[in-house]
Amino acid sequence: EIVLTQSPGTLSLSPGERATLSCRASQSVRNNYLAWYSQKPGQGPRLLIYGVSNRATGIPDRFSGSGSGTDFTLTISRLEPEDFAVYYCQQYGGSPETFGQGTKVEIK
Amino acid sequence: EVQLLESGGGLVQPGGSLRLSCAASGFTFSNYAMHWVRQAPGKGLEWVSLIGGTDSNRKYPDSVRGRFTISRDNSKSTLYLQMNSLRGDDTALYYCAKSDCGDSGCYVKDHWGQGTLVTVSS
Numbered sequence: 001e002i003v004l005t006q007s008p009g010t011l012s013l014s015p016g017e018r019a020t021l022s023c024r025a026s027q028s029v030r031n032n033y034l035a036w037y038s039q040k041p042g043q044g045p046r047l048l049i050y051g052v053s054n055r056a057t058g059i060p061d062r063f064s065g066s067g068s069g070t071d072f073t074l075t076i077s078r079l080e081p082e083d084f085a086v087y088y089c090q091q092y093g094g095s096p097e098t099f100g101q102g103t104k105v106e107i108k
Numbered sequence: 109e110v111q112l113l114e115s116g117g118g119l120v121q122p123g124g125s126l127r128l129s130c131a132a133s134g135f136t137f138s139n140y141a142m143h144w145v146r147q148a149p150g151k152g153l154e155w156v157s158l159i160g161g162t163d164s165n166r167k168y169p170d171s172v173r174g175r176f177t178i179s180r181d182n183s184k185s186t187l188y189l190q191m192n193s194l195r196g197d198d199t200a201l202y203y204c205a206k207s208d209c210g211d212s213g214c215y216v217k218d219h220w221g222q223g224t225l226v227t228v229s230s
Binding site for chain 1: 112151152153154155167169170203205208215216217218219220221222223
């Protein structure tokens with residue numbers, strides 16, 4: 001099973017700042033099958049990015065994904081108030097698919 | 109608009125059974141693979157099961173294989189999860205999620221429900 005480790009655990013930033021979230025895999029993720037989701041309290045997760053760098057429908061271009069192999073990054077170029085949430089990475093190149101433990105982006 | 113509405117959660121004793129349902133609308137249900145994903149209180153996400161839309165294959169992680177069964181009724185646009193031999197570590201919010209494609213190799217989840225809470229306790 002591929003273990004995903006996200007860092008940092010919590011990111012304290014102000015609106016307008018840049019957020020950089022990391023996701024490291026215990027082994028190489030096949031075919032770059034790596035996605036990112038956000039989750040707000042009391043809601044189901046929301047797909048942001050799939051295939052490392054492809055934005056899902058309706059996701060603004062301030063969200064971008066990058067990386068390959070075992071190291072992946074989600075960048076939010078300028079934080080909007082609605083972006084404060086918990087972010088999870090998911091790999092679906094290995095069986096079973098697995099999720100990281102999450103990074104909370106909170107208002108500083 | 110895609111909508112997924114889970115139901116059937118509740119309190120159950122260890123060793124008991126429960127069946128969850130997910131009513132889907134806003135898309136052609138039979139064309140898409142569907143998943144169950146759970147989240148223990150204050151914890152992260154854990155994939156629980158998958159059923160293909162175009163191939164109806166079913167997949168499970170080791171943690172639930174042999175105890176949980178995923179199924180679907182395309183005529184009712186409804187997804188199910190039959191959970192048997194429940195344990196305390198099955199306590200979680202269970203989400204229904206739609207895949208972005210049809211077969212059992214589809215793992216990207218482009219829509220999620222709000223979840224239904226399962227509590228396993230004596």
